[in-house]
Amino acid sequence: MSESAQPSRSGADPASPVLRLDGLRKSYQVGTPLETEILHGISVTLARGEFTALVGPSGSGKTTMLNVIGLLDAPTGGELYLLGTPTRTLEDAERTALRGRSIGFVFQFHHLIQAFPVLDNVLMPALVQGARRTRELDAQGMALLDAVGLAAHAHKRPNELSGGQQQRVAIARALFTRPPLVLADEPTGNLDTRSADDVFVLLRRSNREFGCAVLVVTHDPRLAQRCDRILNLVDGNLVSDQPVVQAPT
Known part of the structure; x- marks a missing residue:
């Protein structure tokens, strides 16, 4: 992988956990007769470079847990530490900034912007944070597309690619800011078996080469293992x- 695609050196203590949940709780309709607690005091830690599966039956709270970890929703009890920073009482702007620089997302449906070429989709996390479009930025995007085997498709529209290829673009996009944490919500759930395996292998390789912690929600016990x-x-x-x-080979 090229130098531009290497893990960033943020200065954070490499021995410290990327994520720590301490008695995390999440309720909806708080203060009303319909108040319902979905997460009941979750405590868990994710280390740097760790590749973890989150499994459970439908309705178990996996999506809620991922939304809270991803700073898309705030917990109603306990605390969530991201890179050592307590996040429960952060203002929206602080939460958005921390999410943007610390977390990459891969979803079951890739959510690529069809109006833009593949390269632009990969650059999007930086562009929405106000980065200027430069040759260096493009080169970093191309390095990631090369890493996922899609450099030749950089200027195509997403709808010109297969489902598996689009998901690989989504992984490159998630990795563009070199986040210490990648959250993947059923990233292979919409793919055939071969494409699913290719995407999983790519996530695993990215985890090893970039050193990011990965938390992947999956219903597939074969992948979880x-x-x-x-x-x-x-x-x-x-x-x-x-x-x-x-351990996987």
């Missing part, structure tokens, strides 16, 4: 947190 660790969420409770016995 290829992670370092499996978190099992049931009815808003973390019922197990176990390492995978045999």
Whole structure:
């Protein structure tokens, strides 16, 4: 991978966890007769470079948990530390800034902007934060597209690519700001088996080469068993947190 595609050196303590949840709770319709608690005191830590699966039945709170971890929603109890920063009481602008520089997102549906070429989609996280479009920025985007095997498609529109290729663009986009944490919500759920395996392998390789922590929600036990660790969420409770016995090769 080229120098521009190497992990950033933010100056943060490499031994400190990327993410720590301390008694995290999340309720909706707070203060009303319909108040419902979805997450019930979740405590967990993710280390740098760790590749973790989040599994559980539908309705167990996985999406809520991912939204809170991704700073898209605020917890109603406990605390969430991202790179050592407590986030529960952050103002919206502070939360947005921290999310933008610290977290990359990969969704089941890639959410690429069809009106823009592939390269522009990869650059989007930097552009929306006010970065100037420069040759250096383009070169960084091209390095990531090369890393995911799509440099030749940089100037195509997303709808000219297959579903698997579009998801690989989404991964390149998630990695563009070199975030210490990548959240992937069913990233292979909309793909055929071969494309799903290609996308998972790419996420795994990116995790190893960039050193980012990855938390991936999946319903596929085969993929979960290829992670370092499996978190099992049931009815808003973390019922197990176990390492995978045999590490992926």
